[in-house]
Amino acid sequence: MSRTDGPGPELTSRLGYLLKHAQLRMAELNTKALAPYGIDGRELGVLFVLAGREPTSQQQAAQRLGIDRTTMVAMLDTLEGKGLVARQPDANDRRRNVVALTDAGQDTLRRATEASDAAEREFLAQLGPQAAQQLRNSLQTIVTHPEQEQS
Template identity: 60%
Template sequence: MNRSEDELGPQLSARLTYLLKRALLELEDLHGEHLAPTGVNVRELAVLLLLDGHGPESQQQAAARLGVDRTSMVGLLDGLEGRGLLARQADAADRRRNVVVLTDAGRVALAEAREASDAAERELLGGLDPSEARQLRTLLGRVGVDRTRR
């Protein structure tokens, strides 16, 4: 999808929307290639990373943190649970509530998928030096902040 400015013209090729979309599509392709051997897709990786970083979460909490609707979250969790990567269990602090936790197999799958995702990101950012890559992440993190918190 490398289109030159000559093909697109300067007005389109310089638009942030176009540049971000192009980078996202490339990263999605790279994730598809790198994650395929792990059996974990990028959406599932997000769930595993969230649970690893936050510990047990309710389905609703996890869905809200990831910005995923509840129906989609149930499907994601069902698939991960069916493969033994996570488990639903009663919350130790409130037995009326269920939480989702990583299993040992989920931790192994997460480690493999994280390595694959890191490789995809390194490939995408290969044209940048390490300080430029850090700066890009920092800047994107700053502009991606919820506008209500600015």
């Protein structure tokens, strides 16, 4: 397909189209970067949530990631099978499982983060440092600040 066969300005001027295709490209780069570590982007997100904190419950991790408990359990099963996380009953509440990174999980998180950061730099390279930071800041504002209701 040549460049003239691609989407025209009626699509490339639409924010939804641009965000979708930017996310697809970023996901492609990130998937390639994380492959040597045996994890995907969602699993890296779980490792981030569990890192640097006191052991957290499965439910707390699910809430922080915005996913349901069933999905969280499945993801933790996978990560536990890879030796990256460990679950154990909470000493204060045996109904609750706490989850923490294993040593292998901490090492994988460190190396996978470096690879993911490199993928982000590649993705943003065409923008230059200032525009890349502005894009990141703008998206962060949109994602982390809920809409204020209009009066």
